[in-house]
Amino acid sequence: MANSAGTFVDRIPGLRRLVCVPRQVLGINPFAGDCRPTRVRLIAPGSGRPTLPFPHPGNYREPIRILETYFHGAEEEQGPGRHNRYLDVPGFPPVLVTRDSAVIRAILTATGDREGQFDRDTLPSTGIARATGKDTLLFSNGPFWRRQRKIAASPFGKTALFQPERFQEFEETFRRTVRQRLDLLRAHLESTRQSELEIPVEPEIKALMLEMLVSCFFGAELEYDRIRNEFVPALERVIDHIVRDTVTNRLGLSVNVLAKFSGRFRQAQADFRSFDELTDLVLQSRHRGDGLWKQFKSDAPDELLRSNIKVFLAGALEATTSYATWAISHLARHPDAQERVFAEVDCIDEYSPECLEQARYFRHVLDETLRLTPSLYFLPRRATADCSVETSDGRSMQIPRGTHILLDVWHANRVQQQWGEAATGYPADVFAPQRWENLARQGRRSKDTLHFGFGHGARVCPGKHLGELEVSLVVGAFVKLFRFSAATQENPARAGVSTKPADGTLVRLSLRPQAVPHAQTAPPVA
Template identity: 65%
Template sequence: MRNLTRFMQDHVPGYRRITRLPKQLFAVCPFEGDCTPSRVRLFDPGSDRPTQPFPHRWNFQDPVQILESYFWNADAEEGPGRHNRYLDVPGFAPVLVTRDPGMIRAIATATGDREGQFDRDTLPSVGIARATGTDTLLYANGAEWKKQRKIAACPFGKTTLFQPEQFCEFADTFRATVRSRIDVLRQHLTNSGADSVEIPLEPEVKVVMLEMLTNNFFGAEISYDELREKYVPALERVIDHIVSDTVKNRFGIPWRKFPSVSDRIVRAKEDDATFEELTGLILAPRGEQKALWRQFKSEAPDAKLVSNLKVFLAGALEATTSYATWAISHLARHPESQERVYEEVKDIDVYTPEVLAGATYLRAVLDETLRLTPSLYFLPRRATTDTWVTAADGRKLLIPWGTHLLLDVWHANRHEDHWGVEASGYPATTFEPDRWRHLRDSGRATKDILHFGFGHGPRVCPGKHLGELEVGLTVGAFVKTFRFTAAQAENPARAGVSTKPADGTRVRMSLR
C-alpha cells in the first residue's frame, strides 16, 4: 500500500492536492512534530492586521508588512506557534513562515538536490527570471544550479579574492574608484560655499557599487557620467518592473512580446536594451582576459554567461547598495559609533585582508547592519517531498510536500527572544555594534549567532566576500572623509528585491 501511494503521488497529476483537500477544508494542521506552527487566517476582519498574508497588486510594494501579517498578535502565544505560522488555503500548497533562527538554519542547511532536501522556491523571483533568464545562480535549482555555482566559485571565492597579488590589484582599483567618488562629494561640498550640505547618498552609492563591479571587477571601461546618467536609471526601472511583474503578470507572458502600444512598454523595452548593452560591455573584456576574467576557468560560451552577468549587475545595484546605505544610515544616527569607526580607519591607507580583519569595530558595525537591516530579508524554500527537519536543539518538524517556506530573517533578527537583552546584552531593535563584543565575550559560538545577512547553507550568496570588501572600503573611506548626521530621526525601511533606507540615506555632511 505504501508503494502504491508513493507511485500515485509521483505519477498522478494533482493526487497530492486532492488527498490533502479534506484536511484543508476542516483546518487540520498539515505539519507534525514538536515544533508545529499555528494557523493564520486568510482574511481576519476586526483584527487590525496591517494587510493580508499574501502579495497582491495593492500591497506588493510593502513585502515586510506582508511578513508581519503572519505574526500579528503572535507574541501573545506560547510554544512553537509564537515564531512559526502557516497559511493553508484549500486547493493550494501550504505556506510556512518562520522567524525561528533554529528552524531557519536547519532548513537553509538542508537545501540541495538530494532526496529529502529543499529547493529554492522560485515563485518569488519569477519576475527576475523573466528579466534575466532562468539559467542563473539566483533562479536555477538542482543540477543546473550546481553547475552555475561551480562556474562562479573561482572568481568570487575568498581564496581567489584574497590571494596577495589578486587582492592588491582589486584593492588598488576599488580604492581609486571610491577615492574619486569621495572627491566628487568633497568638491560638491566645497562649491556649495557652506560648512555642510544635505544630500541623499543612495544615488551616489549606487554609481560607486556599479562602477566597482563593471570597471574594477569585470575590467570594462565605462565612464562615471554614463553609469550615472544612463545605466543606473535604466537598471533602477528594470528592477522596479521586476517587482511588479512578479505579482501582476499572472499569465507569465514576457513583456518583451507585448506590442509597443504605450509609453510604459516602450520605455521598458528601451531599458531592457540598455541592460543588454551594459551586459555586453562587461562581457567584452573576457576575450582580453582582463580583471576577473583571468580567474574564470570555464569554457562556457559567452551566451551562457549573459543571464548570470545580468543578475550580478542587478545585485550590485540592489544588495551591495542596500548593505552600504544601511551602514551609513545607522552611523548617521549614532555619532559615537561613527567616531569609533573613524578612530579605527583614520590611519589606514592600504586595505589588506589583515587590515580589514583588524578593524574589529568596523566589522561589528557591518555585522550589526546585516543583523538589524539585512538586504536579503527573507529566504524562499520549497519542500520537494514530505521532509522532517531537526533543529540543532533537537526540535523536529514534518513539512509536507510542496510547502512554500519563507524564512523570515528580518523579523527573526529583530525579536527579543532571539536577539534581545537576555540573549545578546542589548535590545533587539536597536543598532548596537558592541552587541558582537558582548556575544564573543560570553563565549557564544559563531554558529549560534547567525544573522543570515548573506543567506546560509549551500545557497549562501556567492558574492559575499566581494560585497564585504566593497562595502567595508566604501564605508571606511566615507567615515574617514566626512562627519555626517541623518536629516531625520526615524529610519524606516522600504523593500522590494532588497531593503533600503526609505529616506534615500539623506544626510547632512561636513568635511573632517
C-alpha cells in the same frame, strides 16, 4: 532530514492537492512536531492585521508588512506557533513562514540537490527569470544548479578575491572615483560658502558599486559618468519592473509585447536594451582575460553565460548597495559609533584583509547592520518531499511535500529571546554594535549567532566575499572622509528585491579636516 517513499497520489500531478482539499476545508494542520506552526486566516476582518498574508497589486511594495501579518498577535502565544505560522488555502500547497532561527538554520542546512532536500522556491523569482532568463544560478535547482555553483566558485572565492593585486585594483578604482566626487563636493561647498551639504547618498553608492563591479571584477572599461547617469538609472528601473512583474504579470507576457500598449513598458524595453549593452561590455572583457575572468574555469559560450551575468550585475548591485547604505544610515544616527569606526580606520592607509581584521569594532558595525537590516529579508524554499527537519536544540518539524517556505530573516533577527537584552545586553530591535563584543566575551558559538545576511548552507550567496570587500572599502572610506548625520531620526525600510533606507540615505555631511590635504593626492581608504 528524512523523506517518505512516493505514493500513487504523489505520482499523479494535481491529485495530491485534490486529496488535501477536505483537510484544508476542515482546518486540519498538515504540519507536526515540536515546532508545529499555527494557522493564519486568509481573511480576518476586524483583526487589525497590517495587510493580507499574500502579495497582490495593492501591497506588493510592502513585503515586510506581509511578513508581519503572519505574526500579528503572535506575542500572546507561548508555544511553537509564536515563531512559526502557516497559510493553507484549499487547492493550493501550504505556505510556511518561520522566524525561528533554529528552524531557519535547519532548513537552509537541508537545502541542496540530493533527493528529498529542500529546493530554492522559484515562485518569488518569476519576474527575475523573465528579465534575465531561467538558466541561472539563482533560479535553477538540482544538478544544473550544482554545476553552475561549481563554475562560479573560482572567481568568487576568497582565494581569488583576497589577493594583494586584486585589492590594489579595487583600491585604485575607488581612489580615482572618490577623488572625483570629493573634488566636486569641495568645489560645491566653496562656491556656496557652506560647511555641510544635505544629499541622498544612495545614488552615489550605487554608481560606485557598479563601477567597482564592472571595472575591477569584470575588467570592463566604462566611463564613470556613463555608469552613473545611464546604466544605474536603467538598472534601477529594471529592478523595479522585476518586483512589479512578479506580482502583476500572471500571464507571463514579455516586455516587448506589453510595450505595444503602454509607455511604461516602452521605457522598460529601453532599459532592458541598456542592460543588454552593459552585459555585452562585460562579456567582451572575458575574451581579453581581464579582471577575474582569468579565474573563470569554463569554455561555455557567451550566450550560455548571459543570464547569470545579468543576475549578477543586478543582484550584486542591489545587495551591496543595500548593505552599504544601511551601514551609513545607522552610523548617521549613532555619532558615537561613527567616531569609534573613524578612530579605527583613520590610521589605515592600505586596504588589506589584515588591516580590516584589526578594525574589530568596524566589523561589529557591519555584522550588526546585516543582523538588524539584512539585504535579503526572506529566503524562499520549497519542500520536495514529505520530510522532517530537526533543529540544533533537538526540536523537530514535519513538513508536507510542496510546501512553500518563507524563512523570515528580517523578523528572526529581531526576536528578543535570540537577540534581546537577556542574550546580548541590548534590545533586539535597536542598532548596537557592542552586542557583538558581549557575544564574543560569552564565547557564543557562530552557529548560535547567525544573522543569515548572506544566507547559509549550500546555497549561501556566492558573492559574499565580494560584497564584504566592496562594502568594507566604501563604508570605511566614507567614515574616513566625512562626518555625517541623518536628516531625520526615523529610519524606516523600503523593500523590493532587497531592503534599503526609505529616505535614500539622506544625510548632512561635511569634510573631515584631515580629508582635504589627502584628497589632493589620493583619498585615504579603509
